[in-house]
Structures are given as C-alpha cells and as structure tokens.
Amino acid sequence: xxxxxxxxxxxxxxxxxxxxxxxxxxxxxxxxxxxxxxxxxxxxxxxxxxxxxxxxxxxxxxxxxxxxxxxxxxxxxxxxxxxxxxxxxxxxxxxxxxxxxxxxxxxxxxxxxxxxxxxxxxxxxxxxxxxxxxxxxxxxxxxxxxxxxxxxxxxxxxxxxxxxxxxxxxxxxxxxxxxxx
Amino acid sequence: xxxxxxxxxxxxxxxxxxxxxxxxxxxxxxxxxxxxxxxxxxxxxxxxxxxxxxxxxxxxxxxxxxxxxxxxxxxxxxxxxxxxxxxxxxxxxxxxxxxxxxxxxxxxxxxxxxxxxxxxxxxxxxxxxxxxxxxxxxxxxxxxxxxxxxxxxxxxxxx
Numbered sequence: 146x147x148x149x150x151x152x153x154x155x156x157x158x159x160x161x162x163x164x165x166x167x168x169x170x171x172x173x174x175x176x177x178x179x180x181x182x183x184x185x186x187x188x189x190x191x192x193x194x195x196x197x198x199x200x201x202x203x204x205x206x207x208x209x210x211x212x213x214x215x216x217x218x219x220x221x222x223x224x225x226x227x228x229x230x231x232x233x234x235x236x237x238x239x240x241x242x243x244x245x246x247x248x249x250x251x252x253x254x255x256x257x258x259x260x261x262x263x264x265x266x267x268x269x270x271x272x273x274x275x276x277x278x279x280x281x282x283x284x285x286x287x288x289x290x291x292x293x294x295x296x297x298x299x300x301x302x303x304x305x306x307x308x309x310x311x312x313x314x315x316x317x318x319x320x321x322x323x324x325x326x
Numbered sequence: 327x328x329x330x331x332x333x334x335x336x337x338x339x340x341x342x343x344x345x346x347x348x349x350x351x352x353x354x355x356x357x358x359x360x361x362x363x364x365x366x367x368x369x370x371x372x373x374x375x376x377x378x379x380x381x382x383x384x385x386x387x388x389x390x391x392x393x394x395x396x397x398x399x400x401x402x403x404x405x406x407x408x409x410x411x412x413x414x415x416x417x418x419x420x421x422x423x424x425x426x427x428x429x430x431x432x433x434x435x436x437x438x439x440x441x442x443x444x445x446x447x448x449x450x451x452x453x454x455x456x457x458x459x460x461x462x463x464x465x466x467x468x469x470x471x472x473x474x475x476x477x478x479x480x481x482x483x484x485x
C-alpha cells in the first residue's frame with residue numbers, strides 16, 4: 146500500500162477506512178467507504194450517518210497532510226455529539242482524479258518580447274507546459290504554480306496554450322491570441 | 327445641523343474601488359509571478375485555495391453600523407490588501423520577506439495611480455495603513471499581512 150505523499154487541494158481521494166465504534170459501550174470494529182477532498186472535511190457515508198451525531202472522528206494513519214487536516218477539523222464533528230470516539234484508519238487511499246482540460250491562459254505583456262501567462266489550476270495535473278504556436282516554450286511548470294514567464298519572444302501575434310499532464314496522459318487547452326511587442 | 331437621508335445619491339459603491347484595485351493587480355506580471363498565478367481575489371478567497379499557496383485578498387474595511395452620511399455623497403472606503411501565504415510554503419524569515427516584497431509590488435502598482443471605477447471617478451489611492459507584521463492564521467494554516475489604501479469615490483447622482 147502506498148499513500149500519496151500529499152493531498153492536493155481540490156482533488157478527491159477515496160478509500161476504505163476502518164474505525165472503532167464505541168457508541169454501544171464497547172469497541173466494535175467497522176469499516177466504511179469514505180472520501181476526503183484534499184484539505185477538506187472527512188465525509189462518512191450515509192450508512193453510518195446515524196452514528197455521526199454521536200461520534201467524534203480522528204484520522205490516525207494515512208496521508209500526512211490529510212491526517213493533519215482531519216485532526217484540525219475534528220472539532221467540527223465533535224461539536225455534533227462527541228459522546229463516543231471513532232478512530233479512522235486509512236486502508237486504501239488512491240487518487241481518483243481524472244485529468245481535466247486546461248482553460249485558455251491569460252497573457253500579460255511584460256516588456257519587449259516578454260509575457261507572463263497565468264491559468265486556472267487543472268484537477269489531477271502534476272505539471273504544466275506552455276506552448277507558443279504549438280511548440281513547447283519555457284520549462285515545465287509544477288502543479289504548485291499556475292504561472293509562467295517567457296522572454297525572448299519575437300514580436301507579433303501568437304497563440305498561447307497550456308498542456309496539462311498527470312505523468313501518464315496529457316490534455317491540451319484552448320489557445321489565447323496575444324500580440325507580443 | 328443634522329444630516330438627512332437623501333435618495334439623490336446612489337448607494338455607496340465601495341466595492342468598485344476593490345474591483346478596480348484587483349483589476350490592476352492581476353494585470354501586473356511581477357505580482358502574478360510573485361503569487362505563482364493570478365491569485366488576486368476580491369472580498370474573499372475561494373474555498374479551494376490556489377496550488378501555489380500564495381494569494382492576495384482585496385476587500386473594503388467594514389465598520390460596525392452604517393457608513394457616515396455626508397452632504398457631498400463622497401465615499402472614502404479603506405481598501406485592505408491582505409497578502410496570505412501557507413506556512414507549508416514559506417515560513418519564518420522567508421515568509422516575512424515574501425509579505426514585504428509583495429506589499430512593495432502592490433504599493434508600486436497602485437499608489438498614486440489612477441484607478442478606474444465603473445461609475446463616477448476615484449481619487450488616486452494613498453496608503454493609510456502600512457503593512458502589518460506577518461501574523462499566523464491558525465484556521466487556514468497561513469501567515470497574513472494587511473495594508474490599507476484610502477480611496478475617495480465621487481458622488482454618483484441618480485438621473
């Protein structure tokens with residue numbers, strides 16, 4: 146079992162969790178399908194929704210960033226009830242996000258022959274590549290940024306587009322026309 | 327004398343000052359690079375924060391109660407520019423430097439510059455609150471720093 150090193154905010158991770166239900170006065174091992182949106186709340190399935198009102202949730206293992214976030218948010222669940230404690234353990238966490246398609250970038254002039262492009266984050270992307278006129282320009286941009294600065298462009302109207310990749314597949318977005326000065 | 331309500335003037339348009347400042351900042355390439363994207367938001371940041379973990383929120387300062395009624399109809403909102411950075415991205419001295427640099431870029435972009443509002447005219451912003459120290463925000467796991475710019479908007483007379 147390998148866990149993702151870090152939950153990407155906005156990406157959805159699903160898996161199976163094991164938890165200990167103590168709401169009946171004794172420990173009862175249960176499991177349930179759950180999903181967590183990186184940096185968001187832990188959602189228990191409807192089948193245990195009736196229990197949530199009496200339970201507090203803490204994630205004890207799993208992706209470090211998810212564990213951290215869940216710990217931080219535990220009080221929100223506790224506030225509902227809190228008489229009993231459920232220990233949730235991530236058993237099978239896998240990224241289920243499919244790679245989205247980039248939108249057209251915004252291009253801002255940055256002096257003679259230079260532009261800065263920005264674009265909206267794409268779900269599931271691990272890196273981006275800017276293309277000018279269908280040709281890669283500049284180095285690949287990690288998913289932690291949605292900006293690229295290009296210099297040394299010749300003057301004239303050009304088509305700028307973003308290619309997103311998740312390491313296995315890539316998607317190409319629509320183009321933005323911009324006149325380089 | 328006492329001020330009386332006059333429906334001659336349209337409601338305050340302080341939000342226009344916010345939108346105008348945002349428009350300037352997102353067109354500034356140096357700020358885009360500094361933020362790692364076009365992460366300048368009016369009024370509040372989105373629930374899903376930008377992947378770079380660095381962003382700016384521009385909003386107007388809200389006072390308790392209503393705005394003071396004036397005969398002139400001028401409104402002078404204090405536009406707050408809040409720089410925010412995840413502690414997992416930058417912390418300590420690096421975070422403080424980032425906040426200071428970002429505020430410098432913002433100031434260079436809007437101080438004494440003409441901002442264009444939708445209705446009426448606006449005075450050139452002047453800084454009334456210098457950038458605060460980078461403070462931790464436990465809820466968002468970020469540090470933030472705020473500066474304030476005063477903008478006066480002309481009265482817009484209803485036709």
